Amino acid sequence: xxxxxxxxxxxxxxxxxxxxxxxxxxxxxxxxxxxxxxxxxxxxxxxxxxxxxxxxxxxxxxxxxxxxxxxxxxxxxxxxxxxxxxxxxxxxxxxxxxxxxxxxxxx
Amino acid sequence: xxxxxxxxxxxxxxxxxxxxxxxxxxxxxxxxxxxxxxxxxxxxxxxxxxxxxxxxxxxxxxxxxxxxxxxxxxxxxxxxxxxxxxxxxxxxxxxxxxxxxxxxxxxxxxxxxxxxxxxxxxxxxxxxxxxxxxxxxxxxxxxxxxxxxxxxxxxxxxxxxxxxxxxxxxxxxxxxxxxxxxxxxxxxxxxxxxxxxxxxxxxxxxxxxxxxxxxxxxxxxxxxxxxxxxxxxxxxxxxxxxxxxxxxxxxxxxxxxxxxxxxxxxxxxxxxxxxxxxxxxxxxxxxxxxxxxxxxxxxxxxxxxxxxxxxxxxxxxxxxxxxxxxxxxxxxxxxxxxxxxxxxxxxxxxxxxxxxxxxxxxxxxxxxxxxxxxxxxx
Numbered sequence: 001x002x003x004x005x006x007x008x009x010x011x012x013x014x015x016x017x018x019x020x021x022x023x024x025x026x027x028x029x030x031x032x033x034x035x036x037x038x039x040x041x042x043x044x045x046x047x048x049x050x051x052x053x054x055x056x057x058x059x060x061x062x063x064x065x066x067x068x069x070x071x072x073x074x075x076x077x078x079x080x081x082x083x084x085x086x087x088x089x090x091x092x093x094x095x096x097x098x099x100x101x102x103x104x105x106x107x
Numbered sequence: 108x109x110x111x112x113x114x115x116x117x118x119x120x121x122x123x124x125x126x127x128x129x130x131x132x133x134x135x136x137x138x139x140x141x142x143x144x145x146x147x148x149x150x151x152x153x154x155x156x157x158x159x160x161x162x163x164x165x166x167x168x169x170x171x172x173x174x175x176x177x178x179x180x181x182x183x184x185x186x187x188x189x190x191x192x193x194x195x196x197x198x199x200x201x202x203x204x205x206x207x208x209x210x211x212x213x214x215x216x217x218x219x220x221x222x223x224x225x226x227x228x229x230x231x232x233x234x235x236x237x238x239x240x241x242x243x244x245x246x247x248x249x250x251x252x253x254x255x256x257x258x259x260x261x262x263x264x265x266x267x268x269x270x271x272x273x274x275x276x277x278x279x280x281x282x283x284x285x286x287x288x289x290x291x292x293x294x295x296x297x298x299x300x301x302x303x304x305x306x307x308x309x310x311x312x313x314x315x316x317x318x319x320x321x322x323x324x325x326x327x328x329x330x331x332x333x334x335x336x337x338x339x340x341x342x343x344x345x346x347x348x349x350x351x352x353x354x355x356x357x358x359x360x361x362x363x364x365x366x367x368x369x370x371x372x373x374x375x376x377x378x379x380x381x382x383x384x385x386x387x388x389x390x391x392x393x394x395x396x397x398x399x400x401x402x403x404x405x406x407x408x409x410x411x412x413x414x415x416x417x418x419x420x421x422x423x424x425x426x427x428x429x430x431x432x433x434x435x436x437x438x439x440x441x442x443x444x445x446x447x448x449x450x451x452x453x454x455x456x457x458x459x460x461x462x463x464x465x466x467x468x469x470x471x472x473x474x475x476x477x478x479x480x481x482x483x484x485x
Contacts, residue, residue: 007116007120008119008120008123008124008127009116009117009119009120009123010116012119012123012402013119015406016405016406016409019406019409019410019413020409022409022413023409023412023413023452026412026413026416026445026447027447027449029445030420030445030446030447033420033444033445034444034445034446037442037444040272040273041160041163041164041444043270043272043273044164044272044273044275044276045163045164045165045166045167046167047269047273047276047277048164048165048167048168048276049167049168050223050224050225050226051221051223051224051226051277051280051282052168052169052202052204052224052303053168053276054165054168054169054172054329054334055165055334055337056161056164056165056275056276056338057219057236057238057274057275057276057277057278057279057280057439058275058438058439060216060217060219060278060279060438061217062217063208063217066208066217066219066279068337068341069329069333069334069337069338070172070174070181070301070329
């Protein structure tokens with residue numbers, strides 16, 4: 001009795017099975033990483049509580065990007081009335097809601 | 108049961124052979140398909156995880172911050188406001204926060220200087236964030252020179268460096284004593300940067316915010332919910348911008364895939380005609396086209412999401428980290444926690460796999476219902 005050659009469908013189904021297995025591994029890995037990172041997140045949360053911080057330290061180039069939740073209502077345009085926003089993060093941080101409501105053009 | 112499985116396997120064998128006969132076109136389609144899924148999944152994984160992380164980290168931020176506004180700008184708040192706000196029913200405690208920014212020309216970066224409420228720091232000492240330590244090459248015991256508001260130099264010794272794993276919130280922080288803060292910035296006595304307050308019942312936050320606005324109309328209360336929502340907006344906006352930039356590529360792909368999936372070439376029509384002539388049922392022909400759609404879209408989808416996961420959570424999204432994370436001189440080094448749920452995967456699946464697979468069946472059904480003789484003659 002000779003060995004049967006691999007059928008194309010067999011190879012395809014194996015590929016799908018391996019891929020689905022990897023997707024399941026993604027979830028398992030995520031589960032364990034969330035558990036192992038919980039300590040770090042709690043520590044960060046404790047620092048936030050202790051120091052009464054309000055924002056993540058992501059964009060430090062201007063006061064309204066360093067603390068976007070504390071920025072003035074018309075932040076980015078506060079240096080002078082026709083000052084166009086000029087910091088790189090500013091082009092990616094959404095304008096304040098009131099500004100979007102009043103002036104549809106900035107959307 | 109076994110017979111039915113064997114039948115499906117035969118159809119898959121036939122479908123794969125058919126796809127391999129036009130392998131150049133199909134492989135290029137699958138590569139583009141995979142790239143599109145990869146990009147969409149990367150944006151989705153990244154924005155969802157960072158939003159979730161921001162929520163968890165900022166859940167203990169001050170329940171409310173009250174700023175004083177003068178001419179529409181944030182100004183120092185007098186100590187007397189604390190008593191007035193403290194007298195409002197429902198307010199638990201009120202603390203004055205002292206914090207500000209300092210531009211360091213040596214590294215061209217802004218630091219956030221803050222006087223901690225509960226941590227004791229001696230005059231002449233500071234505690235710095237890991238980002239400052241890294242960019243200034245400054246470590247415990249070193250001295251950092253500052254220039255105070257009147258131009259006089261002020262040297263402060265580093266007492267401690269905040270831990271690496273807190274960088275996401277502390278990378279640019281300089282914790283400083285109250286006296287040094289006042290001297291450095293020339294702050295008038297009896298003033299704070301803003302006030303942080305806690306309330307007895309969190310459900311009363313909007314009411315208390317309204318009371319503060321009525322009592323002190325020159326103030327602006329910011330409640331914690333608004334702080335958390337800011338980060339949802341920031342990353343939704345960024346994800347949206349990223350997708351917008353890629354929309355041309357996405358649209359090209361949709362047109363290409365739609366044309367490929369919904370329009371049958373003359374060869375394919377002839378093939379269907381021959382199969383019908385050989386006695387294949389219309390349902391068999393539709394089944395072949397269904398499997399064709401599944402092979403192309405499911406394979407691309409699975410490979411795309413696996414690559415996106417590796418890209419975002421193992422290699423820190425190098426392909427578009429500047430767009431999604433932003434950038435700064437003191438940018439924190441942090442490892443994103445993979446907050447992935449089945450909902451994200453299903454959303455992506457229904458957006459990418461289902462439309463393509465459905466689009467392949469309709470033209471095949473139309474061609475399969477045509478007389479085999481006329482199909483072969485086309």
